[in-house]
Amino acid sequence: MTALADPSRSRAVLIGTASYLHLEQLPAVETNLVDLATELCDATVWGLPVQHCTVVADPQSAAEMLDPVHQAADEATDTLLVYYSGHGMRDPDSDDLYLGLGGSRDGVGYSAVAYRHLRAALRSAWARRKVIVLDCCFSGRAALTLSGGTDSIAHQAAVDGAYVLTAAPRDRVALAPDGEPHTAFTAELLHILRQGVPGAPELLDLDTLYRELTSRLRAKNRPLPQRSQENGVGALQLARNKARAGAHAPAGPVLDADVRTAAVATGLNVARMLRREGNTRDALPVLRFALQEQPPDGQGAALFAVRLELSEMLTETGQLAEATAVLESAFQQLRKAYGPEAVLVCRRLAGLLQESGNHIQACEVLGRALDISEGETRGR
Numbered sequence: 487m488t489a490l491a492d493p494s495r496s497r498a499v500l501i502g503t504a505s506y507l508h509l510e511q512l513p514a515v516e517t518n519l520v521d522l523a524t525e526l527c528d529a530t531v532w533g534l535p536v537q538h539c540t541v542v543a544d545p546q547s548a549a550e551m552l553d554p555v556h557q558a559a560d561e562a563t564d565t566l567l568v569y570y571s572g573h574g575m576r577d578p579d580s581d582d583l584y585l586g587l588g589g590s591r592d593g594v595g596y597s598a599v600a601y602r603h604l605r606a607a608l609r610s611a612w613a614r615r616k617v618i619v620l621d622c623c624f625s626g627r628a629a630l631t632l633s634g635g636t637d638s639i640a641h642q643a644a645v646d647g648a649y650v651l652t653a654a655p656r657d658r659v660a661l662a663p664d665g666e667p668h669t670a671f672t673a674e675l676l677h678i679l680r681q682g683v684p685g686a687p688e689l690l691d692l693d694t695l696y697r698e699l700t701s702r703l704r705a706k707n708r709p710l711p712q713r714s715q716e717n718g719v720g721a722l723q724l725a726r727n728k729a730r731a732g733a734h735a736p737a738g739p740v741l742d743a744d745v746r747t748a749a750v751a752t753g754l755n756v757a758r759m760l761r762r763e764g765n766t767r768d769a770l771p772v773l774r775f776a777l778q779e780q781p782p783d784g785q786g787a788a789l790f791a792v793r794l795e796l797s798e799m800l801t802e803t804g805q806l807a808e809a810t811a812v813l814e815s816a817f818q819q820l821r822k823a824y825g826p827e828a829v830l831v832c833r834r835l836a837g838l839l840q841e842s843g844n845h846i847q848a849c850e851v852l853g854r855a856l857d858i859s860e861g862e863t864r865g866r
Contacts, residue, residue, distance in 0.1 A: 489723065490533075490689060490723050490724065490726070491532070491564055491565035491723065491724055492565070493532055493533045493535060493538065494538075495564035495565075496534060496562055496564045496566065496567070496613070497539075497540070497558035497559075497561050497562035497565075497566050497567070498523075498526055498534055498538065498539045498558070498566075498567040498568075498569070499539075499540045499554050499555050499558045499566075499567070499568045500519050500522055500539065500540070500541045500542065501519075501542040501545065501551055501555075501569065501570045501571070501572075501585075502515040502516065502518055502541075502544070502569075502571040502572055503515065503545065503571075503572035503573065503585075503586050503587060503588060503590075504516045504543070505544050505588055506573065506586065506588055506589075507588060508589070508590065508591045508592070509573050509586065509592060510573075512571075512572060512573065512669070514666065514667060514672075515571045515572055516543065517667045517668055518571045518621065518668055518669055518672040519541050519571070520541075521668070522569065522676065523539050523541050525679040525680065525725075526539055526567075527539055527751055530726060530728065530731070531679050531725050531726055531728070532726070535751060535791075536751040536754055536755060536791070537754075537790075538561075540554045540557075540558060546587060546588050546589065547587065551585070551599050551604075552603055552604060552607055555604060556607050556610075559608065559611035559612065559613070560612065561612075562612060562613040563612050563614070564613060564615070565614070565617065565722065565724075566608070566611050566615070566616045566617070567617040567618075567619070568604065568608065568616075568618050569618075569619040569620075569621070570585055570604075570619070570620050570621065570622065571622070571672060572586045572621075572622065573585075573598075573622065574586065574620065574622025575590065575593070575595065575598055576595075582595060582600060582601065582602065583600075584599060584600055584601060585598055585599045585601060585604065586598050604618075608648060615722050616648035616649070616719075617648065617649045617651070617722070617724070618650045618651070619651045619652075619675075621652075621653040621669055622653060649714075649715045649719040649720055649722065650713065651692070651695075651696060651699075651712075651713050652712045652713070653669070653670070653671030653711055670703070670706075670708050671699070671709075674698075674702045674703055675699060677702070678690070678695060678702075678725075679725055679728075680728065682726075682729025683727055683729055685729075686698075686727050686729065686730075687727060687730075688726065689723040689725070689726060689727065690723065690725045690726070690727050691720060691721050691722055691723045691724065692715075692720045692721070692722050692724060693721065695724070695725070696713050699711050750776050753773065753776030753792065754773070754776060754791055754792050754795060756769075756772050757769040757770075757772040757773045757776070757792075757795060757796075757799075758795065760772065761795075761799065766799050766803060769799060770796070770800070773792055773795060773796040773799070774796070776792045777792055777793070790830075790831060793813065793815065793831065794830060794834065796809075797809040797810075797812045797838075798834075800812065806841070806842070809838060810838045810839070810842070813831055813834055813838065814835065816831045817832065817835055817851065832851050832852060833852070835851050836848040836849075836851040839851065
């Protein structure tokens with residue numbers, strides 16, 4: 487491979503449970519999610535569009551945890567990455583692996599999410615490559631199964647055609663050291679993404695990440711990661727090596743389109759933050775500024791998310807004419823666009839047109855949404 491996994495055709499789902507009713511709290515998990523999402527979306531690391539990275543924090547049910555995975559599995563055609571951080575458990579009767587929810591209880595498998603359900607979602611994914619990262623903690627007899635061999639967590643978590651990387655901690659203290667902002671495993675992963683690997687190529691593949699993680703964790707006398715892979719997925723290049731960056735240039739092939747996509751993603755994130763705080767007045771000009779970026783053909787998926795967000799805010803503030811104009815502009819770009827964002831543009835525009843009495847035009851737009859959905863299905 488000579489290039490990164492295509493971020494425009496890839497998806498990431500980052501899941502973490504930090505707050506528990508019956509188990510030890512893991513506040514570092516929340517920081518894990520925020521910082522890992524930031525690195526994956528950084529144009530100088532991977533450049534995953536922000537709308538392609540879903541963060542699931544403190545899911546309270548199996549549906550809350552797995553529905554986003556199934557959606558990403560339907561959308562990704564290049565690479566699908568799923569990360570879980572939190573308590574991992576074993577059912578005392580079946581010895582199966584379970585992922586903790588807020589109400590999970592130690593030794594009670596049915597109170598958590600069976601890993602086999604996550605594995606099933608990955609097996610049904612369209613993506614050519616699948617990456618699973620499990621930063622789980624274990625206690626009691628579960629820790630005894632981490633010594634390697636065919637009973638290791640990585641082997642039991644294996645998915646056909648996937649790369650599985652596990653933290654495999656032997657106790658909770660090693661997973662989330664007191665006073666540290668991240669769990670032990672994810673802290674080293676973030677360090678590698680931020681600082682790179684001296685002496686390694688410009689693009690870091692999964693096996694290089696695994697070897698560097700092992701080296702760094704061994705040097706700190708912390709539990710060592712495990713891995714399981716099939717079909718040579720370990721050669722998948724997932725990040726630019728920042729250790730190869732110059733004083734004024736990023737590592738690896740960062741295109742102008744990557745920088746512009748990153749600018750759009752940053753504007754979208756800032757606007758969403760302002761909106762959550764109730765500051766729509768300042769969020770609107772940020773989104774209008776982001777729309778000034780014009781990625782080349784085939785690279786403008788991020789702008790659909792900006793237009794959708796902007797149209798929502800304009801609708802909420804009663805500016806229906808501008809909201810309709812924003813969606814009509816997006817609609818004009820749909821000739822070569824497929825995927826959920828394109829369908830959503832059509833549905834939102836049709837709704838506004840119906841509200842304004844343009845029922846015939848609304849039907850035409852909904853017809854376009856149907857064509858997009860059918861085209862997406864045929865493309866698979």
